[in-house]
Amino acid sequence: MDFLEGSVFIYLFIFLGKILEVTVATVRVVLINRGEREKGAVIAFFEILLWLFITGTVLAGFQEDIIRVIVFAIAFAVGNYLGSWLEEKLAFGLSSIQVIVPEGEVSDELVKTLRSNDYAVTILKGSGKDGVRDLMVLHLMRKRIPTAVSLIKSSLNNAVIIVNDVKVAHGGYIKK
Structure with a gap:
């Protein structure tokens, strides 16, 4: 030089x-x-x-x-x-979103909204301080996180949303 x-x-x-x-x-x-x-x-x-x-x-x-x-x-x-x-x-890689919402009609509508936007959703039942809860689990490409979170917030603004990084996932449905 x-x-x-x-x-x-x-x-x-x-x-x-x-x-x-x-x-x-x-x-x-x-x-x-x-x-x-x-x-x-x-x-x-x-x-x-x-x-x-x-x-x-x-x-x-x-x-x-x-x-x-x-x-x-x-x-x-x-x-x-x-x-x-x-x-x-x-936004390389995969993530997992967990959504905790009250069980019921609002939860069902949120699942329909997410699935109609090509998000795979698994629902588990849980018990929280204020009663029965639905725990929704989504695995998705990291690039899709902002859209998913926006859909969740627009359907239910008091949902608990947790986002985690995922190193490896096998099987299931993940839209690229």
């Missing part, structure tokens, strides 16, 4: 490169944690190339130019933020 030495472009290279590297690393970790090992491994190859170039550029001249270290650290923080934001937008 000698051609960048002595110019403001070295800081821009470090800043943008580190943001990209950390963002990619965040997505890689999420993919691996969700069982997408092959995709994670491919991303890891590009991540380590970025890391070597960026970190090498910082280490090569940090004693004479401490601003490189500061730019590197700021970009690391920004990359973490952007990586988590990107992962949320991509």
Whole structure:
């Protein structure tokens, strides 16, 4: 990177490169944690190339130019933020939603609404502080969570809604 030495472009290279590297690393970790090992491994190859170039550029001249270290650290923080934001937008993987509602007509209507929107719903009976409850369990792609929660809230605004990540699911009905 000698051609960048002595110019403001070295800081821009470090800043943008580190943001990209950390963002990619965040997505890689999420993919691996969700069982997408092959995709994670491919991303890891590009991540380590970025890391070597960026970190090498910082280490090569940090004693004479401490601003490189500061730019590197700021970009690391920004990359973490952007990586988590990107992962949320991509919404890889599966989730489970549990909905606790009073048993009865309102519960039946909610099940019909969810099923008519291609959500698989399993209903269990339970007992709560205020009486018999229906516990609805939905397994779905994470991208579909906002729509499902919106449907639930519009049908029954006092429903208890719990969302969990699911690592692996076998069988059943999950609309992609």
